[in-house]
Amino acid sequence: MIEVRPFCGDPADLAAFINACWNDRYLARDLIPTYSAADLSWQMLESPDRSFHLAAYDGSQLVGCFLADRVRVRLNGQSVEGTQGSYLSVHPDYGARGVATRLINTLERLHRAHDLKFFLGYVNSSPTSSAYKFWSSFQRTFPKRYRTLGPVQFWMRFLKAGHMASELDNAAEAAGLKVLSLLQPAPAVRAGSPVRPFHSGDLAACHLLLDAEAQRHRLAQLWNAADLRHELAASPVSHTLVSSNGSGVQGFATSFHWPMKGRGRIPAEVIDLLLLHDLSAAGKRELLRSCVADIAARGAWVAVLPRPDFRDAATFLACGFVPVPNVCTLMTLFPSAELDWAGLDGSGLSGAGERGR
Numbered sequence: 001m002i003e004v005r006p007f008c009g010d011p012a013d014l015a016a017f018i019n020a021c022w023n024d025r026y027l028a029r030d031l032i033p034t035y036s037a038a039d040l041s042w043q044m045l046e047s048p049d050r051s052f053h054l055a056a057y058d059g060s061q062l063v064g065c066f067l068a069d070r071v072r073v074r075l076n077g078q079s080v081e082g083t084q085g086s087y088l089s090v091h092p093d094y095g096a097r098g099v100a101t102r103l104i105n106t107l108e109r110l111h112r113a114h115d116l117k118f119f120l121g122y123v124n125s126s127p128t129s130s131a132y133k134f135w136s137s138f139q140r141t142f143p144k145r146y147r148t149l150g151p152v153q154f155w156m157r158f159l160k161a162g163h164m165a166s167e168l169d170n171a172a173e174a175a176g177l178k179v180l181s182l183l184q185p186a187p188a189v190r191a192g193s194p195v196r197p198f199h200s201g202d203l204a205a206c207h208l209l210l211d212a213e214a215q216r217h218r219l220a221q222l223w224n225a226a227d228l229r230h231e232l233a234a235s236p237v238s239h240t241l242v243s244s245n246g247s248g249v250q251g252f253a254t255s256f257h258w259p260m261k262g263r264g265r266i267p268a269e270v271i272d273l274l275l276l277h278d279l280s281a282a283g284k285r286e287l288l289r290s291c292v293a294d295i296a297a298r299g300a301w302v303a304v305l306p307r308p309d310f311r312d313a314a315t316f317l318a319c320g321f322v323p324v325p326n327v328c329t330l331m332t333l334f335p336s337a338e339l340d341w342a343g344l345d346g347s348g349l350s351g352a353g354e355r356g357r
């Protein structure tokens with residue numbers, strides 16, 4: 001008999017479980033994320049409230065998981081609380097037996113019990129992917145419990161394009177990357193740059209920038225100080241750079257370790273929060289170039305930047321990024337009837353990246 005309850009085991013076991021579930025069902029060309037205990041702990045498991053980190057057990061055996069954390073968003077001017085999550089995984093031996101459905105139903109019951117108004121998540125847009133097939137079928141069966149909010153585009157900056165080429169299963173993409181590796185210089189930091197590592201005294205200024213950014217969007221994450229401190233503080237898997245002149249912090253960029261799997265392991269980082277609005281065009285390029293140079297220095301082969309749209313394209317192209325449209329879709333599960341999603345079709349979540357937390 002399958003039982004669903006909050007996960008309280010070893011992060012290394014959960015990371016290995018998720019990797020095994022995904023590796024089995026995706027091909028090299030799908031470039032899926034691959035997790036370590038440290039990455040998963042930073043992204044989710046260090047959260048003080050684990051009530052929404054759901055695991056399914058058959059006796060003592062872990063057979064499924066679906067992890068979410070509370071999140072507050074500004075939706076069309078209204079502040080509402082829900083959850084954001086990811087990592088829905090079911091052991092291949094337990095597929096098509098309703099385990100995923102039980103995990104989703106348990107999360108929905110918890111939402112009702114805690115008066116949470118929505119769940120936000122990302123779904124792979126490739127029609128052949130396990131995620132797309134599962135959620136398309138779920139949406140057809142339960143149209144009121146699933147709503148598509150908008151596409152997520154990736155900007156990708158290849159730092160070791162030649163190495164990447166050998167990991168890909170697609171000959172045309174591999175050839176393109178080999179050409180790119182000859183044309184693109186390695187990213188470098190300019191002497192006298194106003195960009196420097198974040199320190200704890202920058203927290204309030206960064207928070208203000210995020211709150212101001214939230215006012216400019218229909219849907220944006222509203223951060224609390226504790227979660228933002230966790231996001232911005234340097235750790236073995238996460239880093240923040242701020243752009244600061246005499247009048248204070250004007251922009252910042254966070255990134256975290258996010259290795260992927262092609263034929264083998266691909267060292268990669270996600271650029272998560274990127275606050276550019278108050279910077280000049282040159283300042284935007286300076287912050288992004290510095291961020292990419294740091295990521296390259298840490299050994300990543302590629303930096304990935306998810307965005308709801310292609311705004312600031314001139315900055316990304318000038319810094320060597322390549323646009324990859326429609327990689328995944330932002331969706332909401334069990335949205336409360338009173339929420340106003342007007343005008344949201346085609347726009348995404350600002351102020352939050354791929355992290356569940």
Ligand SMILES: CC(C)(COP(=O)(O)OP(=O)(O)OC[C@H]1O[C@@H](n2cnc3c(N)ncnc32)[C@H](O)[C@@H]1OP(=O)(O)O)[C@@H](O)C(=O)NCCC(=O)NCCS
Pocket residue numbers: 021022025087088089090091094095096097098099100101102122123124130131133134137138
């Ligand atoms: C996507 C995933 C989580 C689905 O897990 P699952 O436990 O097989 O899902 P369910 O059993 O709840 O539903 C899958 C199908 O089995 C069917 N099913 C459910 N219970 C069943 C039962 N008792 N007997 C037969 N079929 C059943 C469901 O109706 C569904 O069919 P449909 O897609 O035709 O509607 C799993 O395939 C997985 O781990 N994939 C890799 C990771 C991934 O891509 N995750 C998604 C991240 S967004």
